[in-house]
Amino acid sequence: MLIEPMEAAYSPLYAQIKAILVDRIASGQWKPGELIPNEFLLASEFNVSQGTVRKALIALEAEKLIDRQQGRGTYVARHTSETSLFHFFRMVGLDDRRVTPSSRVISQKLCVASKEIAQALDVELGTRLHCITRVRDMRELPAIFERIYVPQALMPSLEIRPGATMVDEMYVIYQEHFGVTIAHASERLGAVSATREQARLLSIEDGAPLLEITRIGRNVTKKPVEFRVSRCRTDVFRYATEIT
Amino acid sequence: MLIEPMEAAYSPLYAQIKAILVDRIASGQWKPGELIPNEFLLASEFNVSQGTVRKALIALEAEKLIDRQQGRGTYVARHTSETSLFHFFRMVGLDDRRVTPSSRVISQKLCVASKEIAQALDVELGTRLHCITRVRDMRELPAIFERIYVPQALMPSLEIRPGATMVDEMYVIYQEHFGVTIAHASERLGAVSATREQARLLSIEDGAPLLEITRIGRNVTKKPVEFRVSRCRTDVFRYATEIT
DNA sequence: GAGTGGTCTAGACCACGGT
DNA sequence: CCGTGGTCTAGACCACTCG
Numbered sequence: 001m002l003i004e005p006m007e008a009a010y011s012p013l014y015a016q017i018k019a020i021l022v023d024r025i026a027s028g029q030w031k032p033g034e035l036i037p038n039e040f041l042l043a044s045e046f047n048v049s050q051g052t053v054r055k056a057l058i059a060l061e062a063e064k065l066i067d068r069q070q071g072r073g074t075y076v077a078r079h080t081s082e083t084s085l086f087h088f089f090r091m092v093g094l095d096d097r098r099v100t101p102s103s104r105v106i107s108q109k110l111c112v113a114s115k116e117i118a119q120a121l122d123v124e125l126g127t128r129l130h131c132i133t134r135v136r137d138m139r140e141l142p143a144i145f146e147r148i149y150v151p152q153a154l155m156p157s158l159e160i161r162p163g164a165t166m167v168d169e170m171y172v173i174y175q176e177h178f179g180v181t182i183a184h185a186s187e188r189l190g191a192v193s194a195t196r197e198q199a200r201l202l203s204i205e206d207g208a209p210l211l212e213i214t215r216i217g218r219n220v221t222k223k224p225v226e227f228r229v230s231r232c233r234t235d236v237f238r239y240a241t242e243i244t
Numbered sequence: 245m246l247i248e249p250m251e252a253a254y255s256p257l258y259a260q261i262k263a264i265l266v267d268r269i270a271s272g273q274w275k276p277g278e279l280i281p282n283e284f285l286l287a288s289e290f291n292v293s294q295g296t297v298r299k300a301l302i303a304l305e306a307e308k309l310i311d312r313q314q315g316r317g318t319y320v321a322r323h324t325s326e327t328s329l330f331h332f333f334r335m336v337g338l339d340d341r342r343v344t345p346s347s348r349v350i351s352q353k354l355c356v357a358s359k360e361i362a363q364a365l366d367v368e369l370g371t372r373l374h375c376i377t378r379v380r381d382m383r384e385l386p387a388i389f390e391r392i393y394v395p396q397a398l399m400p401s402l403e404i405r406p407g408a409t410m411v412d413e414m415y416v417i418y419q420e421h422f423g424v425t426i427a428h429a430s431e432r433l434g435a436v437s438a439t440r441e442q443a444r445l446l447s448i449e450d451g452a453p454l455l456e457i458t459r460i461g462r463n464v465t466k467k468p469v470e471f472r473v474s475r476c477r478t479d480v481f482r483y484a485t486e487i488t
Numbered sequence: 489g490a491g492t493g494g495t496c497t498a499g500a501c502c503a504c505g506g507t
Numbered sequence: 508c509c510g511t512g513g514t515c516t517a518g519a520c521c522a523c524t525c526g
């Protein structure tokens with residue numbers, strides 16, 4: 001019996017607890033990598049039983065917002081190059097084995113949101129955005145041509161050295177430098193023909209078919225934060241997904 | 245304390261219960277659509293508490309093997325055109341709205357498993373397969389060219405009338421006629437150029453880029469049952485996936 | 489051994505779908 | 508009204524990590 005507002009739509013206790021915990025993570029009160037109080041402490045704080053807190057925590061773990069480790073404790077999820085790639089990067093070789101990309105930044109510019117991007121990011125038309133163009137190599141091959149758009153307001157000092165080879169994932173940078181955690185993403189896939197520029201950068205024939213992935217990245221509160229378009233060679237790589 | 249074999253790897257009670265229930269579904273002892281015993285009955289059958297059974301049932305529901313309905317009971321999941329499409333068919337319009345395909349069968353033949361297909365279906369090279377070729381229309385447009393391979397041994401009398409417009413999903417047919425339930429699938433996506441035949445059937449230009457989806461469909465025990473290659477127009481449709 | 493999350497139990501009560 | 512699944516509690520014990 002946490003809250004009992006008149007006329008309230010019914011919501012189970014564990015869902016209310018969960019919402020409170022999400023808020024603590026979203027607001028930065030609990031930061032990525034931080035150890036949060038154990039189940040009994042949370043239970044006594046909210047005056048509920050440990051089992052109820054547990055149910056909220058299990059739900060948060062399923063959403064990958066926290067990381068529970070038996071014997072150690074519960075931590076706020078943190079992006080690492082590893083986990084970020086494993087979670088958000090779906091390309092595999094024809095042998096079905098995961099590949100690790102590295103990236104070369106072609107350019108970083110400021111631009112304004114087009115109609116499509118403004119709608120995707122839920123911002124005003126003309127909002128100022130960072131626009132990063134890069135090529136990602138996989139197994140020594142140039143494989144992905146990528147444009148990334150993020151609102152300048154969210155990450156004022158975002159600065160990627162053009163030409164530098166990047167090991168770190170963008171999502172690690174967002175989180176560690178700007179406190180922005182990408183927790184969910186929507187992807188739309190289609191097939192397109194390579195433009196002349198893309199063909200040159202990817203060492204393929206002009207007009208060759210490319211897999212185009214359009215992604216909207218969202219933070220823990222599901223607000224859109226990043227828009228990205230990736231054009232991938234699929235002569236030696238595939239996009240992998242499981243339906244369960 | 246269900247089983248306690250010497251040297252056994254530790255496995256929680258609810259996982260053992262779950263395995264038993266999966267087996268009852270896989271073996272056909274409980275058939276799709278059937279009402280299964282309630283939580284207390286199962287609990288007393290296995291001599292565990294209701295909460296333990298519940299945990300197994302919740303896991304099965306997450307895997308979409310059963311359908312739990314408050315106030316009514318728990319049913320073995322059944323494919324319907326609706327649920328099958330909603331679960332396995334990922335194409336959406338550019339407006340992000342779901343589309344419902346209909347299909348025209350071009351041909352049905354018998355063939356033998358190539359190396360690639362034999363490996364995918366985990367059968368011997370040369371195993372006899374049904375091979376169905378069809379075109380799927382979406383919003384009055386020919387949109388997908390598709391080849392489906394299933395072992396003849398699994399579905400001896402599979403017979404689709406060429407030319408007939410199909411409303412029913414293949415997966416509904418597999419389940420209702422042959423007791424084969426597709427419960428999981430792996431998909432690999434890439435971009436390819438349309439062959440002349442495909443271009444003609446899809447009313448697009450020769451060599452136009454198509455999204456190629458290679459799917460391995462698996463039954464409830466995760467054994468591969470169907471191999472399918474779909475080539476999709478993505479000028480007005482997209483493949484949609486969420487990363488959560 | 490102390491502390492954490494994971495499992496399991498037993499029982500109470502609630503919300504929902506039918507009769 | 509009954510029977511179902513859904514929530515919540517309180518407490519016991521198990522498995523893992525670390526000092």
